[in-house]
Amino acid sequence: xxxxxxxxxxxxxxxxxxxxxxxxxxxxxxxxxxxxxxxxxxxxxxxxxxxxxxxxxxxxxxxxxxxxxxxxxxxxxxxxxxxxxxxxxxxxxxxxxxxxxxxxxxxxxxxxxxxxxxxxxxxxxxxxxxxxxxxxxxxxxxxxxxxxxxxxxxxxxxxxxxxxxxxxxxxxxxxxxxxxxxxxxxxxxxxxxxxxxxxxxxxxxxxxx
Amino acid sequence: xxxxxxxxxxxxxxxxxxxxxxxxxxxxxxxxxxxxxxxxxxxxxxxxxxxxxxxxxxxxxxxxxxxxxxxxxxxxxxxxxxxxxxxxxxxxxxxxxxxxxxxxxxxxxxxxxxxxxxxxxxxxxxxxxxxxxxxxxxxxxxxxxxxxxxxxxxxxxxxxxxxxxxxxxxxxxxxxxxxxxxxxxxxxxxxxxxxxxxxxxxxxxxxxxxxxxxxxxxxxxxxxxxxxxxxxxxxxxxxxxxxxxxxxxxxxxxxxxxxxxxxxxxxxxxxxxxxxxxxxxxxxxxxxxxxxxxxxxxxxxxxxxxxxxxxxxxxxxxxxxxxxxxxxxxxxxxxxxxxxxxxxxxxxxxxxxxxxxxxxxxxxxxxxxxx
Numbered sequence: 001x002x003x004x005x006x007x008x009x010x011x012x013x014x015x016x017x018x019x020x021x022x023x024x025x026x027x028x029x030x031x032x033x034x035x036x037x038x039x040x041x042x043x044x045x046x047x048x049x050x051x052x053x054x055x056x057x058x059x060x061x062x063x064x065x066x067x068x069x070x071x072x073x074x075x076x077x078x079x080x081x082x083x084x085x086x087x088x089x090x091x092x093x094x095x096x097x098x099x100x101x102x103x104x105x106x107x108x109x110x111x112x113x114x115x116x117x118x119x120x121x122x123x124x125x126x127x128x129x130x131x132x133x134x135x136x137x138x139x140x141x142x143x144x145x146x147x148x149x150x151x152x153x154x155x156x157x158x159x160x161x162x163x164x165x166x167x168x169x170x171x172x173x174x175x176x177x178x179x180x181x182x183x184x185x186x187x188x189x190x191x192x193x194x195x196x197x198x199x200x201x202x203x204x205x206x207x208x209x
Numbered sequence: 210x211x212x213x214x215x216x217x218x219x220x221x222x223x224x225x226x227x228x229x230x231x232x233x234x235x236x237x238x239x240x241x242x243x244x245x246x247x248x249x250x251x252x253x254x255x256x257x258x259x260x261x262x263x264x265x266x267x268x269x270x271x272x273x274x275x276x277x278x279x280x281x282x283x284x285x286x287x288x289x290x291x292x293x294x295x296x297x298x299x300x301x302x303x304x305x306x307x308x309x310x311x312x313x314x315x316x317x318x319x320x321x322x323x324x325x326x327x328x329x330x331x332x333x334x335x336x337x338x339x340x341x342x343x344x345x346x347x348x349x350x351x352x353x354x355x356x357x358x359x360x361x362x363x364x365x366x367x368x369x370x371x372x373x374x375x376x377x378x379x380x381x382x383x384x385x386x387x388x389x390x391x392x393x394x395x396x397x398x399x400x401x402x403x404x405x406x407x408x409x410x411x412x413x414x415x416x417x418x419x420x421x422x423x424x425x426x427x428x429x430x431x432x433x434x435x436x437x438x439x440x441x442x443x444x445x446x447x448x449x450x451x452x453x454x455x456x457x458x459x460x461x462x463x464x465x466x467x468x469x470x471x472x473x474x475x476x477x478x479x480x481x482x483x484x485x486x487x488x489x490x491x492x493x494x495x496x497x498x499x500x501x502x503x504x505x506x507x508x509x510x511x512x513x514x515x516x517x518x519x520x521x522x523x524x525x526x527x528x529x530x531x532x533x534x535x536x537x538x539x540x541x542x543x544x545x546x547x548x549x550x551x552x553x554x555x556x557x558x559x560x561x562x563x564x565x566x567x568x569x570x571x572x573x574x575x576x577x578x579x580x
Contacts, residue, residue, distance in 0.1 A: 022522045056569075058523035059547070063557060065570040073569035095544050102545050102576075106566055130545040130578040137564035137576055163580030 022054035032057065032067040039078050048081040049094040052101065080104050087113035088125065095126040103133045112146040119153045128153055131162045233261040237274075239453075239476035253277060255474065268292040270306075286310035302330040304342075310465070320350035322466045328361070339364035346464035348384060355384040357463040363406075370412040374421075378404040382463040402427055402434070404460070415445045425460050435460055435469065451478045489514070489550045489560040491577060494538075502579050504541045504548075506560070509534040512553030518574075519547045547574040 024040065027033040036057045040050040056077050060070035084100030085091055087110045100113055112132070116125045128149050135145035152162060237257040244250040257274035272288040290306035305327045311320075324346035332338030345358040363376025380402040382388050388400060408421035422438040439457035446452075456473040488510075494503040508514035508528060514535040515525040521539070528535035549557040549572075556572075559565040563575035 026522060026524070055519050055523060059568065059574075060570050062517055062523045062525070063568075063570045063572055069570065076569065099545050102566075126544055127578070127580060133545065134564055134576055134578045137566050160580050163578055 099129040106133045127159045234481040235259045236479045241474035244471045304328045322348040337366045348466035372410040374408045491560045501542045504539045
């Protein structure tokens with residue numbers, strides 16, 4: 001742990017690398033900047049996060065996309081964010097909406113988002129949603145990924161348990177195991193770490209046992 | 210006539226490779242000396258251009274090559290190949306290939322050949338696998354057309370840099386003149402052969418070597434067997450250039466219309482898009498304090514690298530030079546982060562160890578979940 005901390009401090013000090021807040025001013029095309037600004041205002045009025053919209057515009061700019069395509073991409077993302085907010089009600093934090101939009105983009109359905117929210121009505125589902133999204137992008141089918149993560153959530157898995165799931169599955173997939181089989185294996189491994197008592201203690205109120 | 214075709218076909222066999230994932234563009238220039246039974250040695254110049262592109266689960270390859278000998282032999286060939294890995298089955302790869310060759314032998318007429326093949330490759334473990342396949346070819350030469358085919362099966366196992374391969378091919382040959390010792394015996398119908406082959410490939414640093422031996426046995430009357438072995442040594446001083454020397458004996462390849470021959474060949478291969486694109490990996494380390502993590506990006510190779518993503522506000526951030534390549538560390542917040550990396554000012558691409566998602570701009574981004 002000490003070594004990790006030391007490495008982290010050195011890396012940050014040497015590179016001065018901190019996560020950057022996206023800024024409208026970084027959009028070079030003035031007309032596009034106005035379009036994105038309007039989307040940002042609309043998002044704030046809807047109560048959905050606006051930073052992802054600016055990020056999307058900057059991503060398109062980095063990749064050399066034209067203004068029309070960037071505008072379309074940003075608008076489509078705004079619609080996904082609004083849909084994610086609706087499916088995740090009651091929203092506990094804006095990160096949930098952002099990750100929910102990613103999940104919809106990856107192929108998860110509204111029902112999957114609603115199931116995750118129902119499992120953790122009083123805790124942020126940003127991390128579980130992110131893990132399901134990552135598993136789906138690694139080749140696990142959406143229903144299976146959702147079911148496995150839901151089972152873990154209901155059994156009291158911690159955020160770090162969930163976060164390690166994706167990388168463990170990737171390790172198995174890279175050694176030739178089918179993604180679904182790899183997920184089964186890893187979920188069984190995590191299940192063995194969860195004590196029966198933890199389920200009762202950590203399960204959110206209203207969650208099924 | 211078959212003797213001259215050998216000059217072409219031998220080079221074809223050597224230049225046609227299995228498609229692989231990644232992007233490659235290569236130019237090959239070389240010289241070869243070939244000798245066939247009962248013919249004098251022949252020197253030839255070899256030139257080829259190859260393209261490989263692979264993304265996700267699909268890879269394509271295309272080759273165009275030509276061979277010119279001092280006695281006015283010229284030829285051109287096209288090879289197209291595709292490999293498919295179904296979603297969720299990384300151990301399964303279906304490969305198919307088609308080739309077409311035309312040879313114009315000045316003063317001696319012309320001919321052509323076409324082949325079509327498919328191979329199913331299964332690798333249940335990273336260190337072992339095997340395949341079964343079939344290939345059929347039609348050759349038209351000296352006004353006569355023949356059909357030839359082969360069924361193949363092989364298995365391989367790898368330990369560190371050493372790969373062992375063994376296989377059996379069954380050949381069905383109508384082109385009797387190609388496989389029988391002169392004067393050709395009067396075989397009517399289709400001759401059948403079995404090829405038993407074994408090989409070893411060794412990779413060490415910038416060197417690679419391969420040795421392959423084949424024993425052919427006739428399975429029908431008057432079908433002539435034989436033995437052959439071929440060795441290859443390659444040296445890659447840097448990622449843009451490699452040299453290859455191959456020598457040995459090849460048995461007749463009836464599917465492509467190539468007679469038996471001995472050869473020695475020296476090739477210079479220029480990799481316009483480097484054959485080994487630098488490995489790019491992303492890992493997470495626990496932050497010393499607070500939430501989030503430190504995202505570490507490492508790129509192997511000599512060319513400078515940049516990273517961009519949600520954590521840089523999609524602005525390119527240069528990586529710092531290290532002993533083994535390039536590296537950068539970034540403090541990232543919990544949640545999902547999107548990331549792409551660029552090497553040497555090339556295209557933005559996804560680090561190899563991350564899952565990838567399509568974006569709205571016709572490319573892909575890597576996804577990483579930060580606890």
